[in-house]
Amino acid sequence: MLMRKTLNSLFTSYDLFDSLFSNTKQNNVLLMDTEGVILEINSAFFEVFGYTDDDIIGKHFSMLFTEEDQLKQLPQKELNNVLEKGQCNDNNYLVNKHGIKRWVSGESILITNKESKHLILKVIQDIHLQKTYEHSLEQLHDFNERIISTIDDIVFVVNDEMRIIKANKSFHQLFGEIDNENADFNDIVKQLDNGDELKNQMQQALRSDAGFINKETQVITRAGEKKIFDVSCRRLEEKDNKRDLLFIMHDITMVREDERRREDIIGFVAHELRNPLANLVLCNELLSETLKDNNIKESLEFVTRSKNNIMRLNKMIAELYDATKAGSGNLQIEKQLFNFDAMIFEAIETIKVLQPKYEIKVRGSANIEVYADRYRLIQVVTNYLSNGIKYSNGSAEVELIVEHNDKIVTVAVKDKGLGIAKENLPYIFNRFFRAEKTKNVEGIGLGLFLCRQIIQAHNGNVWVESDEGKGSIFYFSIPA
Amino acid sequence: MTRKILVVNHDFDLMTLLQTWLQRKNYKVEYTGVVEEVPQIIRKFKPDLLIVDVLQGELAEELKARKETKNLKILLMTGYTLPNKTPNSVQMDDVIEKPFDLSLMERKIELLVRA
Numbered sequence: 053m054l055m056r057k058t059l060n061s062l063f064t065s066y067d068l069f070d071s072l073f074s075n076t077k078q079n080n081v082l083l084m085d086t087e088g089v090i091l092e093i094n095s096a097f098f099e100v101f102g103y104t105d106d107d108i109i110g111k112h113f114s115m116l117f118t119e120e121d122q123l124k125q126l127p128q129k130e131l132n133n134v135l136e137k138g139q140c141n142d143n144n145y146l147v148n149k150h151g152i153k154r155w156v157s158g159e160s161i162l163i164t165n166k167e168s169k170h171l172i173l174k175v176i177q178d179i180h181l182q183k184t185y186e187h188s189l190e191q192l193h194d195f196n197e198r199i200i201s202t203i204d205d206i207v208f209v210v211n212d213e214m215r216i217i218k219a220n221k222s223f224h225q226l227f228g229e230i231d232n233e234n235a236d237f238n239d240i241v242k243q244l245d246n247g248d249e250l251k252n253q254m255q256q257a258l259r260s261d262a263g264f265i266n267k268e269t270q271v272i273t274r275a276g277e278k279k280i281f282d283v284s285c286r287r288l289e290e291k292d293n294k295r296d297l298l299f300i301m302h303d304i305t306m307v308r309e310d311e312r313r314r315e316d317i318i319g320f321v322a323h324e325l326r327n328p329l330a331n332l333v334l335c336n337e338l339l340s341e342t343l344k345d346n347n348i349k350e351s352l353e354f355v356t357r358s359k360n361n362i363m364r365l366n367k368m369i370a371e372l373y374d375a376t377k378a379g380s381g382n383l384q385i386e387k388q389l390f391n392f393d394a395m396i397f398e399a400i401e402t403i404k405v406l407q408p409k410y411e412i413k414v415r416g417s418a419n420i421e422v423y424a425d426r427y428r429l430i431q432v433v434t435n436y437l438s439n440g441i442k443y444s445n446g447s448a449e450v451e452l453i454v455e456h457n458d459k460i461v462t463v464a465v466k467d468k469g470l471g472i473a474k475e476n477l478p479y480i481f482n483r484f485f486r487a488e489k490t491k492n493v494e495g496i497g498l499g500l501f502l503c504r505q506i507i508q509a510h511n512g513n514v515w516v517e518s519d520e521g522k523g524s525i526f527y528f529s530i531p532a
Numbered sequence: 533m534t535r536k537i538l539v540v541n542h543d544f545d546l547m548t549l550l551q552t553w554l555q556r557k558n559y560k561v562e563y564t565g566v567v568e569e570v571p572q573i574i575r576k577f578k579p580d581l582l583i584v585d586v587l588q589g590e591l592a593e594e595l596k597a598r599k600e601t602k603n604l605k606i607l608l609m610t611g612y613t614l615p616n617k618t619p620n621s622v623q624m625d626d627v628i629e630k631p632f633d634l635s636l637m638e639r640k641i642e643l644l645v646r647a
Contacts, residue, residue, distance in 0.1 A: 319612050322611060322612070323586070323610070323611035323612050323630075324611070325611070326611030326630040326631055327543050327546065327611065327630065329630065329631040330546060330609075330611070330630040330631045330632055331543070331545050331546050331549055332631070333631045333632050333634060334546070334549040334550065334553055334632070334634070335549060337553060337634050338549065338552055338553055338556075341556060357545065357549070360545070361545065
């Protein structure tokens with residue numbers, strides 16, 4: 053009775069197994085001997101991997117591995133493993149009939165057949181798609197993480213319990229390392245100059261859907277620097293009823309500094325422009341008084357002085373306009389052929405009219421034709437000369453030296469004036485640069501900047517040598 | 533009694549124009565562009581009023597800090613309009629903005645030299 057029942061159940065279980073072996077679509081089953089020679093495959097195996105009985109029966113199962121894995125002796129290791137432990141799981145590539153790799157998960161079980169012979173049953177599932185999805189998900193996650201950590205802006209997420217649940221590298225750089233799970237947003241609020249105001253707005257943002265943008269805040273960094281940030285806050289898209297807020301803090305310290313510097317410059321330029329204007333007001337007043345006195349000689353003098361001040365004003369405005377154009381790279385150069393010496397002579401005459409007291413000594417000459425912008429070069433020479441005079445500190449001597457060879461013409465203007473401090477030399481040709489010592493001398497700091505732009509537009513060079521307290525030599529050279 | 537005014541500026545044209553204008557109003561006027569010379573000129577010339585440009589603001593502050601010149605009246609001229617650049621923070625006696633409203637300037641000078 054018992055015997056029959058056992059036999060029955062054995063047959064039943066055999067039938068069950070046989071039907072599972074033949075009908076399963078998900079489990080690809082392979083039977084092999086302990087050497088790894090394939091004895092049988094089910095239809096699912098054929099469906100999924102394309103091998104027929106003829107392709108595979110009697111062959112060693114290592115044929116299903118990639119060459120790389122074969123070299124690593126993966127098939128043998130798998131066999132040893134299952135023989136030793138009776139069961140093992142492996143994830144690896146399986147090469148299908150068409151030579152295409154599929155990522156599979158396999159379970160090998162050591163079984164014994166009716167003849168007490170050991171066999172290995174291998175159940176394989178094709179998890180290639182899952183693996184691919186997993187991989188691309190990982191990549192996407194990694195990609196997002198890299199974007200967030202690369203962004204210079206400070207990015208972090210705060211939940212409705214005021215906990216910081218995510219923060220990027222820039223955040224840590226500013227506020228220090230925080231514990232992502234437990235960091236209290238209130239600790240950050242304390243470090244912002246208007247943190248409480250931001251916190252109020254943040255709580256409003258939590259209640260409503262609207263966030264905020266363009267809120268400014270100041271933070272003192274651990275190095276003691278003051279940084280200004282533009283803060284924006286948005287609700288993250290709702291998920292699982294969670295209300296998280298995304299904060300982005302953009303560093304605008306430099307922008308604010310630039311604005312302040314521009315304001316300073318504009319203030320300074322306005323101040324300088326008002327000097328000739330103030331003179332004009334005085335000239336006009338005095339002119340009307342001398343006219344009332346019928347004093348023609350003095351009246352004419354004030355008319356001339358008015359004219360000079362109008363020209364000064366105009367020169368400053370022209371410089372300002374030229375500098376704006378030069379700054380955006382639009383300085384126009386109109387080249388023509390002309391005699392270099394004649395151009396130098398004209399520049400000196402211009403200066404003599406404006407500054408009759410000063411003597412300009414000329415050494416050397418360049419009696420050659422050059423192809424350049426004559427008007428702009430006169431501008432450079434007169435600028436060098438009037439600088440020499442302006443900063444001459446009372447000395448009435450300015451020297452102009454001209455030299456040339458086949459390739460270049462060089463002009464040097466030498467004065468015995470204030471000279472330039474060593475630390476200021478690199479900046480002397482910069483826009484709006486004025487050394488501390490020269491603050492009492494009129495000018496808006498554009499002359500030398502324009503000279504450099506003009507000479508550079510001619511593919512030439514400008515440079516300066518100076519001995520503080522003794523004088524300077526300003527040079528320029530252009531191709532001959 | 534003729535009142536005396538010292539003009540300190542970096543603009544030669546302005547100094548001579550101011551001198552001519554103030555002389556016509558019966559002031560005695562001297563001027564200098566060399567800041568270092570100012571204390572010496574003050575000792576010799578003994579001005580009632582100093583007119584300086586904002587660019588010489590440091591000099592004005594120095595004079596106000598010194599015992600012998602702290603009572604000297606100083607009128608500051610400025611071309612700046614920006615609030616942080618106006619010398620309200622500097623304890624000057626008065627400020628006039630460039631370009632000048634000459635009748636206003638005349639009144640300011642009158643008040644300062646008579647004070």
